Amino acid sequence: MRASLILPTYEEEGHIHALLEAIEQALQSSPILEAYEIIVVDDSPTDGTAKAVEAYISRQQQSAVRLHRRQQSDGLADAIHAGIQQAEYEFFIIMDSDFNHHPRYLPIFVALAPHYDLVIGSRYIVGGAMRTGLIRYAGSFLFNMLVRFVLRTRIHDNLSGFLGIRRSLYERLNHSAIFVGYGDYFIRLIFNARFFKPRIVELPVIYEQRPSGDSKTSLLKVLVGYTICVLQTFFFFPRNR
Numbered sequence: 001m002r003a004s005l006i007l008p009t010y011e012e013e014g015h016i017h018a019l020l021e022a023i024e025q026a027l028q029s030s031p032i033l034e035a036y037e038i039i040v041v042d043d044s045p046t047d048g049t050a051k052a053v054e055a056y057i058s059r060q061q062q063s064a065v066r067l068h069r070r071q072q073s074d075g076l077a078d079a080i081h082a083g084i085q086q087a088e089y090e091f092f093i094i095m096d097s098d099f100n101h102h103p104r105y106l107p108i109f110v111a112l113a114p115h116y117d118l119v120i121g122s123r124y125i126v127g128g129a130m131r132t133g134l135i136r137y138a139g140s141f142l143f144n145m146l147v148r149f150v151l152r153t154r155i156h157d158n159l160s161g162f163l164g165i166r167r168s169l170y171e172r173l174n175h176s177a178i179f180v181g182y183g184d185y186f187i188r189l190i191f192n193a194r195f196f197k198p199r200i201v202e203l204p205v206i207y208e209q210r211p212s213g214d215s216k217t218s219l220l221k222v223l224v225g226y227t228i229c230v231l232q233t234f235f236f237f238p239r240n241r
Contacts, residue, residue: 002035003027003110003164004087008079009040009097013048016040019099020056020065026106033110038065040097041083043073077185081175093164100132100207101162108203109164117169117198120155121162127204128157143223150230153190156202159226161186169198174238183222184229191233 005023009016020038027036042050050069057063068086070079084092091113095101105121112119122128123137124144130137140159147158161183178188193200 001030001032001091001110001113002089003033003037003091003093003113004084004089005036005038005093005095005106006080006083006087007038007040007095007097008076008083009042009044009049009053010073010076011044011047011049012097013044013052015099016049016052016097017056019097019103020053022103023106024064026103027110030107030110032114035089036064037088039068039083039086040065041068041070041079043070043079045073075180076182077179080185081179084170087167090167091164092167092170095162099209101205102208105162105203105205112201112203113164113166115199116164116201117166118193118200119164120157120160120200120202121205122155122157122160122202123205123207124156125202125204128206130207131209132207139223143226146227147187147230150234151187151191153194155190155200158187158190159183160205162205169193169196172196177238181229182225184226187226187229188233188237191237 005027023038027033040053042053044050050067053065053067057065057067066086068082070082073079080094093106093109101121109119123130124141130140144156144158147153148155173189173192178192179185
Protein backbone atom coordinates (compact mmCIF):
# COMPACT_ATOMS: atom_id res chain seq x y z
CA MET A 1 0.00 0.00 0.00
CA ARG A 2 1.34 3.43 -1.01
CA ALA A 3 -0.37 6.76 -0.43
CA SER A 4 -0.03 10.37 -1.54
CA LEU A 5 -1.33 12.93 0.96
CA ILE A 6 -2.43 16.27 -0.51
CA LEU A 7 -2.20 19.19 1.90
CA PRO A 8 -3.39 22.59 0.59
CA THR A 9 -2.16 25.45 2.79
CA TYR A 10 -3.09 29.10 3.14
CA GLU A 11 -1.41 31.12 5.90
CA GLU A 12 -0.74 28.20 8.24
CA GLU A 13 2.72 29.25 9.41
CA GLY A 14 1.87 28.99 13.10
CA HIS A 15 1.27 25.25 13.17
CA ILE A 16 2.43 23.75 9.85
CA HIS A 17 5.57 22.25 11.40
CA ALA A 18 3.56 20.50 14.14
CA LEU A 19 1.02 19.31 11.59
CA LEU A 20 3.63 17.76 9.30
CA GLU A 21 5.20 15.99 12.26
CA ALA A 22 1.83 14.62 13.37
CA ILE A 23 0.99 13.47 9.83
CA GLU A 24 4.28 11.64 9.43
CA GLN A 25 3.99 9.97 12.84
CA ALA A 26 0.47 8.80 12.00
CA LEU A 27 1.40 7.45 8.57
CA GLN A 28 4.49 5.72 9.89
CA SER A 29 2.35 3.92 12.47
CA SER A 30 0.41 2.12 9.73
CA PRO A 31 1.54 -1.53 9.46
CA ILE A 32 0.47 -1.85 5.81
CA LEU A 33 1.83 1.41 4.38
CA GLU A 34 4.89 0.67 2.29
CA ALA A 35 5.58 4.24 1.16
CA TYR A 36 4.01 7.69 1.34
CA GLU A 37 4.51 11.23 0.16
CA ILE A 38 3.12 14.53 1.46
CA ILE A 39 2.49 17.18 -1.19
CA VAL A 40 2.06 20.65 0.30
CA VAL A 41 0.36 23.04 -2.14
CA ASP A 42 0.88 26.51 -0.69
CA ASP A 43 -1.19 29.51 -1.74
CA SER A 44 -0.02 31.83 1.05
CA PRO A 45 0.82 35.22 -0.47
CA THR A 46 2.31 36.97 2.54
CA ASP A 47 3.07 34.75 5.54
CA GLY A 48 5.92 32.29 6.07
CA THR A 49 4.12 28.98 5.50
CA ALA A 50 6.29 28.00 2.54
CA LYS A 51 9.50 28.91 4.37
CA ALA A 52 8.37 26.86 7.38
CA VAL A 53 7.74 23.85 5.12
CA GLU A 54 11.14 24.31 3.46
CA ALA A 55 12.77 24.42 6.89
CA TYR A 56 10.98 21.22 7.88
CA ILE A 57 12.17 19.49 4.70
CA SER A 58 15.76 20.66 5.18
CA ARG A 59 15.97 19.01 8.61
CA GLN A 60 15.51 15.56 7.08
CA GLN A 61 17.99 13.66 4.95
CA GLN A 62 15.33 12.02 2.80
CA SER A 63 12.08 13.87 3.25
CA ALA A 64 8.72 12.53 2.10
CA VAL A 65 7.43 16.12 2.00
CA ARG A 66 7.31 18.06 -1.27
CA LEU A 67 6.41 21.72 -1.55
CA HIS A 68 4.53 23.18 -4.50
CA ARG A 69 4.36 26.93 -4.06
CA ARG A 70 1.91 28.61 -6.39
CA GLN A 71 2.39 32.19 -7.50
CA GLN A 72 -1.28 32.63 -8.33
CA SER A 73 -4.07 31.14 -6.25
CA ASP A 74 -7.19 29.82 -7.95
CA GLY A 75 -8.83 28.58 -4.78
CA LEU A 76 -8.85 25.53 -2.56
CA ALA A 77 -10.30 23.09 -5.07
CA ASP A 78 -7.76 24.02 -7.72
CA ALA A 79 -4.94 23.64 -5.18
CA ILE A 80 -6.12 20.12 -4.37
CA HIS A 81 -6.30 19.26 -8.05
CA ALA A 82 -2.77 20.64 -8.57
CA GLY A 83 -1.49 18.45 -5.75
CA ILE A 84 -3.14 15.30 -7.09
CA GLN A 85 -1.63 15.92 -10.51
CA GLN A 86 1.82 15.65 -8.90
CA ALA A 87 1.00 12.56 -6.86
CA GLU A 88 2.85 9.33 -7.62
CA TYR A 89 0.93 6.69 -5.71
CA GLU A 90 -2.36 4.85 -6.16
CA PHE A 91 -4.30 6.18 -3.16
CA PHE A 92 -4.80 9.89 -2.48
CA ILE A 93 -5.63 11.34 0.93
CA ILE A 94 -6.90 14.93 1.08
CA MET A 95 -7.12 16.88 4.33
CA ASP A 96 -7.26 20.42 5.67
CA SER A 97 -4.10 22.03 7.02
CA ASP A 98 -5.50 23.58 10.21
CA PHE A 99 -5.84 20.44 12.42
CA ASN A 100 -9.59 20.54 11.78
CA HIS A 101 -8.94 17.18 10.13
CA HIS A 102 -6.78 15.44 12.71
CA PRO A 103 -3.88 13.20 11.57
CA ARG A 104 -4.79 10.51 14.12
CA TYR A 105 -7.35 9.16 11.64
CA LEU A 106 -4.85 8.61 8.84
CA PRO A 107 -3.95 5.00 9.75
CA ILE A 108 -7.67 4.14 9.48
CA PHE A 109 -7.86 5.72 6.02
CA VAL A 110 -4.89 3.60 4.98
CA ALA A 111 -6.36 0.43 6.49
CA LEU A 112 -9.61 0.92 4.55
CA ALA A 113 -7.92 1.85 1.27
CA PRO A 114 -7.47 -1.70 -0.10
CA HIS A 115 -11.20 -2.38 0.31
CA TYR A 116 -12.85 0.87 -0.86
CA ASP A 117 -12.62 3.34 -3.72
CA LEU A 118 -13.68 6.31 -1.58
CA VAL A 119 -13.14 6.77 2.16
CA ILE A 120 -14.90 9.74 3.76
CA GLY A 121 -14.31 11.15 7.22
CA SER A 122 -17.80 11.88 8.57
CA ARG A 123 -19.00 14.07 11.44
CA TYR A 124 -22.56 12.80 11.18
CA ILE A 125 -22.36 9.09 11.87
CA VAL A 126 -22.03 7.44 15.28
CA GLY A 127 -18.71 8.48 16.80
CA GLY A 128 -18.33 11.63 14.70
CA ALA A 129 -18.66 15.21 16.00
CA MET A 130 -17.43 18.79 15.75
CA ARG A 131 -15.66 20.84 18.43
CA THR A 132 -16.08 24.06 16.48
CA GLY A 133 -19.32 25.36 18.00
CA LEU A 134 -22.97 24.30 18.14
CA ILE A 135 -24.21 26.83 15.55
CA ARG A 136 -21.67 25.72 12.96
CA TYR A 137 -22.45 22.06 13.67
CA ALA A 138 -26.22 22.58 13.38
CA GLY A 139 -25.92 24.60 10.19
CA SER A 140 -23.66 22.02 8.58
CA PHE A 141 -25.86 19.12 9.71
CA LEU A 142 -29.04 20.65 8.28
CA PHE A 143 -27.30 21.51 5.03
CA ASN A 144 -26.10 17.94 4.68
CA MET A 145 -29.69 16.76 4.98
CA LEU A 146 -30.54 19.10 2.10
CA VAL A 147 -27.72 17.70 -0.05
CA ARG A 148 -28.77 14.11 0.62
CA PHE A 149 -32.38 14.92 -0.28
CA VAL A 150 -31.67 16.88 -3.48
CA LEU A 151 -28.72 14.94 -4.89
CA ARG A 152 -29.58 11.49 -3.48
CA THR A 153 -25.98 10.91 -2.45
CA ARG A 154 -26.72 8.63 0.54
CA ILE A 155 -23.64 10.17 2.17
CA HIS A 156 -24.02 11.63 5.66
CA ASP A 157 -21.20 14.19 5.36
CA ASN A 158 -21.26 15.77 1.90
CA LEU A 159 -19.02 18.66 3.03
CA SER A 160 -16.28 16.61 4.64
CA GLY A 161 -13.23 17.34 2.50
CA PHE A 162 -11.39 14.72 4.60
CA LEU A 163 -11.18 11.85 2.18
CA GLY A 164 -9.21 9.11 0.55
CA ILE A 165 -9.77 8.21 -3.09
CA ARG A 166 -8.25 5.58 -5.32
CA ARG A 167 -6.51 6.77 -8.45
CA SER A 168 -8.65 4.46 -10.59
CA LEU A 169 -11.82 6.30 -9.49
CA TYR A 170 -10.27 9.77 -9.59
CA GLU A 171 -9.19 9.33 -13.21
CA ARG A 172 -12.79 8.67 -14.25
CA LEU A 173 -14.13 11.88 -12.72
CA ASN A 174 -14.90 15.12 -14.58
CA HIS A 175 -12.01 17.14 -13.12
CA SER A 176 -12.76 20.43 -14.86
CA ALA A 177 -16.33 20.44 -13.55
CA ILE A 178 -15.40 19.36 -10.00
CA PHE A 179 -12.23 21.18 -8.96
CA VAL A 180 -13.36 24.80 -8.94
CA GLY A 181 -14.26 27.11 -6.09
CA TYR A 182 -13.83 26.23 -2.43
CA GLY A 183 -15.09 23.26 -0.39
CA ASP A 184 -18.09 22.88 -2.67
CA TYR A 185 -15.86 20.76 -4.92
CA PHE A 186 -16.60 17.88 -2.53
CA ILE A 187 -20.34 18.01 -3.28
CA ARG A 188 -19.63 17.69 -7.00
CA LEU A 189 -17.06 14.96 -6.43
CA ILE A 190 -19.53 12.81 -4.49
CA PHE A 191 -22.25 13.43 -7.06
CA ASN A 192 -19.97 12.55 -9.98
CA ALA A 193 -18.45 9.50 -8.27
CA ARG A 194 -21.80 7.77 -7.82
CA PHE A 195 -22.12 7.39 -11.62
CA PHE A 196 -19.41 4.72 -11.41
CA LYS A 197 -20.91 2.83 -8.44
CA PRO A 198 -17.77 2.97 -6.29
CA ARG A 199 -17.25 1.17 -3.01
CA ILE A 200 -17.73 3.93 -0.40
CA VAL A 201 -17.30 3.93 3.36
CA GLU A 202 -17.71 6.69 5.93
CA LEU A 203 -15.61 6.59 9.08
CA PRO A 204 -16.41 8.70 12.16
CA VAL A 205 -14.14 11.69 12.74
CA ILE A 206 -14.21 14.56 15.21
CA TYR A 207 -13.42 18.00 13.85
CA GLU A 208 -11.06 19.94 16.12
CA GLN A 209 -10.45 23.65 16.72
CA ARG A 210 -7.54 25.12 14.79
CA PRO A 211 -4.54 25.76 17.12
CA SER A 212 -3.56 29.11 15.55
CA GLY A 213 -4.76 31.67 13.03
CA ASP A 214 -8.33 32.41 12.01
CA SER A 215 -10.86 30.45 9.99
CA LYS A 216 -11.15 31.57 6.36
CA THR A 217 -14.85 30.73 6.09
CA SER A 218 -18.07 32.56 6.96
CA LEU A 219 -20.91 30.19 7.82
CA LEU A 220 -23.66 32.26 6.17
CA LYS A 221 -21.61 32.93 3.04
CA VAL A 222 -20.69 29.26 2.77
CA LEU A 223 -24.28 28.03 3.16
CA VAL A 224 -25.54 30.41 0.49
CA GLY A 225 -22.74 29.53 -1.92
CA TYR A 226 -23.06 25.81 -1.31
CA THR A 227 -26.83 25.90 -1.79
CA ILE A 228 -26.26 27.43 -5.21
CA CYS A 229 -23.71 24.68 -5.86
CA VAL A 230 -26.24 21.96 -5.00
CA LEU A 231 -28.82 23.39 -7.40
CA GLN A 232 -26.28 23.87 -10.18
CA THR A 233 -25.00 20.33 -9.67
CA PHE A 234 -28.50 18.88 -9.82
CA PHE A 235 -29.53 20.72 -12.97
CA PHE A 236 -26.32 21.25 -14.90
CA PHE A 237 -23.57 18.81 -13.88
CA PRO A 238 -22.54 16.81 -16.99
CA ARG A 239 -23.67 13.21 -16.71
CA ASN A 240 -20.81 12.07 -18.93
CA ARG A 241 -17.15 12.99 -18.73
